[in-house]
Amino acid sequence: MHDYSNRYLTVAVAAIFSALLFTGGANRLAAQIELPPEVIAAEQQRIEVIDRISPTVVAIFPPDGQGGGSGVLISPDGLTLTNFHVVDGAGPFLKCGLNDGKIYDAVLMGIDPTGDVAMIQLLGRDDFPFARLGNSDTVKVGDWALAMGNPFLLAEDFQPTLTFGMVSGVQRYQYPAGTFLEYTDCIQVDTSINPGNSGGPLFNEQGEVVGINGRISVEKRGRVNAGAGYAISINQIKNFRDHLQSGRVVDHATLGATVRSDEFSTVIVDTILETSSAYFCGLRRGDEIISFGGRPIGSVNQLKNVLGIYPKGWKIPLVYRRDGERFEIFPRLEALHSTGELLEFAGEPPMPANPEEEPKEEMPIPLPLPHGKKPIVIPEEHKHLYTGRLGFVNYHFNQTRQDKLLNGLKSLGDFGGPDRKWTFTGQIAGGAEFKLVLAEFACLLELPREQRAFLMDLGRPETFVAGLNSEGMLMALYEWQQFMTKGKDAFTEMYYVGSEPLDGVGQRVDVLFTLDSEREIRWYFDQGAGQLVGWDLRLRPDMPECGIRIPTWKPDQPHSTPVQFSVVVDGKPATVFEVNSMETGDVTKPAP
């Protein structure tokens, strides 16, 4: 009857002695006891893993030294993940300690208040030790999970505290605390997570980061661990990785539809916004949602869970059923919050120092802030890494990414300045010849064999939708010409968004957002070569997007030429234009 406990206790006792052995305490004892080799091996492996990951764990402190949290380094140049609630209100610069005992400055790169994640960058080295990211989808109940960080801010020398426990549940949905801070698809552990562990890593047994610890259930025992801690899954954070480096307040998403479930675990579309991408893709009230993001959907909670891991603007595969027939669509997710709501988190941009005051050069510049807020402390040597701007937590990093993408655009060659006329000839797939003219004041598409022509006249807004199917194709091409010839000046607003899989299934592309009048465009750049691979235009908020895709460019002088381009609209097949020639020349505006 007691065989079972015997076995465990033998293992336990052996393990205790092996621990003594490794701490060098009792070689004599160990020599007398036969240790199972797997115990020694497992123990040695665990020690090695902890040795390897300890240097990657960060103790994070706000500049005023009040409170603090944890983080984890994920790249040699210092990119560090933590919780939004660790950096909230701390200003753009933080102090961080590593287990080498040193303190490093760090700068805020981006925040995700809904997902409770923030990215900061540690400064001063390009060879930071960093942790490998694991695959949180493979985490299972019963797996062992190690939390590291600085609970109760115990580590004055920044040696992280390690706690060890079990995965209690996966794909947990934690209701929003307040209006934001929704934990979707998170990992529940009985690993002891306490105040100060916030933002620190949850590792699997191999020492890969599978989550960021951020929440605990507390009850009658007070604000300490009560057996249930929650980590944001690392796969969710991977989706936001580039967004979090954009200096922005990152938003999560909704489908633009509400759903309900019945007693048979079917999830039915209850209401749907008629201006949502899902609607344009064909989804209607009463349709049954079968899967979303590749996961089967059997309850409203499951849909919320999947929805929560994606950034606003991603296109996510959705399979629905209507009258027994299955349809797969790729709706673009809508914003979860309004711009105004997100603005609150960006904080007011610091106002320039009063020029009449004498600047004290050797001091950090204390910047005046709205009443009741603490002044932002900016270390002099790092001040070039921060730019305040309304709506951004740190515009500097957005500017950097924009510049990188605009440079990539230049690699396509010289398309000349404003007032250019571009003429394309070729065939539409299927054989019909086409001629396309793009100019500053008007664009024309001619299909001579079919005796059809489409004209978009900048002076006549009713023509802005012109294109083969009134989808706004000519305006989309016009904006492209504007971008190539005028760059940033073509738009009233431009910012770097982050990255997304092109059309929901393709390679990850960098996304640049521009606004011209009310025309919103998302430009897509190949993450490797930096080449422009396409863009989507939303002519008006109540219209579906019109997209142009340029899969390949033919290198040429003075500029590269698209080999073909295709026009894509939600819910319709793409139209491919094969380009035989592209000519660029000056054009003179007709007299008004």
Added chain:
Amino acid sequence: MFWKHTQFDLRRTPLWCALLLLFVAAPVRGDQQETLTQVLSKTVKLYGAGGLANLASYGTGILISPDGHILTVWNHLLDTDSVVAVLDNGRRLPATFIAGAGEAGLAVLKIEVRNAPHFDLNQLAQRGPGTPVLGFSNMFNVAAGDEPVSVIHGVIAMVGPLPARRGRFDMTYKGDVIVVDAVMNNPGAAGGALTTASGELLGIIGKEIRDSRSNLWINYAIPLYDFRETIGQLVRGEVVTGDRVELPPVIRPVDTMPMGFRLVPDVVARTPAYIDVVQPGSPAAESGLLQDDLIVLANDDLVQSCREFYERLHQLQKGDVLRVTVRRGRELINAELIVPELN
């Protein structure tokens, strides 16, 4: 016997216990996953009465027969006709109360299923201190969707009797309990399974209680081995009698007229504690209470409903002082009454 000897040492040396925790890591792999899946399929989430103050409206139960008998603890959750059981796959089924009682305050419910995965009561395990254990429960109602309950791990620290109390009352159960080193007895956890690392059932996670002497919250389970007979009786729907039956407290309205006032009729679960009538010239009238005052505090405890007010009143005896704070418009007003003989 080797294990008994070790048990002694483990109790005296907490550090060893900590090490033990670390090193039991090795066995949980592969077939352990299978074990967890199996136990999770035998554990159900229960939803019933509650939702007031510190009373959770969620709990846990374990399937003990292929026909859907569920063993749980008899607490306020069952104080309604509409208890719902949610299986590990998200299936929601109404659960009928079959019987409850026994020294340990156990209850049996039943759902309409066939061939349900279940714990075999003929194969209950008994283990001593040092045994690695797993707790399966709907703690904090974390598993709010169509998902299995939470699993936590720990080690048996002690098996023995425990003088404990629940609120202001002593726990009536005087038998042995299994005390574990993990924070297990959280809201909603009561009725969950305590198993060995290989999934053998040891006990049922108990209600939230405190040690009478140290005032600390206790993490424990009631060992089921000695209750096989009782559970069998409960399953058959037999009335189990016994002096030490712990019944859930049923709060009945108290006639407060001897104090000179009456609350509005207690019609819904959370009827606000409004004063309906104040008798002129009574102690209540003299202390300044008026009709339509809303009682918000009774002896500094928050009162959110008539029932909570009566609950507080139940704890007082003749001659005690009852301090009430009422809200009148935007004002808070204090009044003091001496409790007379009440029914």
